[in-house]
Amino acid sequence: MAERGAGDRGGFGRGFGRGRGDRGRGDRGRGGRRGGRRDEEEKWVPVTKLGRLVKEGKITSLEQIYLHSLPVKEHQIVDTLLGGRLKDEVMKIMPVQKQTRAGQRTRFKAFVVVGDSDGHVGLGVKCAKEVATAIRGAIILAKLSVVPVRRGFWGNKIGKPHTVPCKVTGKCGSVTVRLVPAPRGAGIVAARVPKKVLQFAGIEDVYTSSRGSTKTLGNFVKATFDCLMKTYGFLTPDLWLETRFSKSPFQEYTDLLAKPTKTILIENTERIEA
């Protein structure tokens, strides 16, 4: 070990933050780049424990997160798990105004819907002073709100599910949207705005019925999104089978790390006896 302490102290000042300045500015050895242009896109340092597990690759699909109702607090989680399949689209940018003493202050509100057309959809709404900021912020919020969408059949259970499993209704403000299962080939029978959301969700055929002031399209699109969230909340006879609880990812990997031998055991901890 070199004589670091004695030499360095005389070298630079005692001001805060400079105690180890010259040593600190060496190569970080962690593969990162410093200064100038920071490349934020590739460098994701997870803040939450779930983020750390996703980054390490211990969680491979969003379904594991949904199964334990873990809140997703970092949009990079969804990016990592859904990757390139996720598409986004700006539905509307509209100016909202606020009256101030010095005139009107205009901000832009962006509505963005993201989805992979295969059972995952998210909706983000963001207000900002600039259009670009609003769009980017809305994309991030939409990714944070990605939910699973349950699809089912209208009649015979042949092929892949193509419509909603049952009649569901969602509400936001005064707008209520009702989704009704439709036979194959019916297509999405809806107004232009909710049709986009339903396409991103991966629903192929559905009848819709709406009520209320659908002119407030912000509420309309949120009501449709709320409706899609409810598809997995509806108890149908095929869900009557009793739940076999499994360990949440945190518990699983805590136990994994606590064990001296690193064998991966995924156990079902409880089984409810009839």
Added chain:
Amino acid sequence: MGEVHIGLPGPWAENCREKADHYTTKIGGLPDWPIPEPNIKRELLYCRVCDGRLCLVAQVYAPILSTKLNIEERAIYIFGCPNQDCGKNPDSWRAIRLQKGDQDSEPNLALSNTLPSEKESFPMDGASNWLKDTLLMNDSGKLNDGSVGDKKLDDLARAFSEASALSSCSKKQNRKKRNNSSTRARVGRTTAEETPVPVLPCFYIYFQTNQAHGSIDAVSSFYSSLTLKEDAYAATDTDEEEKWVGETYEYDKALGADTTYLKFKKQMDTYPEQCLRYSYGGIPLLATSNSMEPDKCIHCGSPLVYELQLFSPILYFLQQAANASVACSADGWSWITLIVYTCSRVCTSYLNS
């Protein structure tokens, strides 16, 4: 006073037990005491919950250089318990503040149990006083965890998921006054340790002053995945029946995250790797909206002031390094931020031992 210093991760230490001096700011490793280690009371270095040895989480050189107060020799040490179960208990965390007083006074040797391991020899270099103040974990420290019965949780089955969520621990300062006739800070260069003290992988921190807030928007430009055509959006939607009416300003909200957390995340995204945030007398960056107000200093009664906070990228880096080395690991911890408050009067009263 309002200036914010962001602590970014610097180089790794070659050996996690290597010595530095108390002017270094670092994460993990062994604490660099400016006074001989046996002079430090044993209870301060052991966990209150499991009585295991605490390991150093962060050592921050924190002088106060304002017009009224000028304390150059001041350092804060933050300790945590590596035991898996203790990590969620606020009692197992401890922060110690060491500073040098201005006037010399009668030295009192503190009788602490000497630890058999550290036998560093520090040459005596004049009578300076190092006053140690202990910042202890408040018992009602907020830790969002099912085992503590946090009010946010509805059922215990979600304990682990919530433990990873917003947990800010605020530490209150508890001043133990001790007067040491200890050395000036000339740290010896010993390297070998006889008994293994738990130590986390060590890396150094360098500081950057926070840039102006205008850069936050610039950073969000890195997230773009659309090509923007601003004029295209302004003139769409000429259909009569599809006017978007009645929209007003709306606060950010997502399914799993509320406005406070989103603002916190926005600040974190300006420097995604930030480990430490120092701002004496500034405003802490909170991740939840229902954080506690710190109480008063229990020794002098003056209000506590925010000094610094640690962030969870520390845990990420420590866990990355722990995979490769034999040092103890930070796996039991899952907090988002750790906030340290110190006495605003920087009190240095004496303890009658």
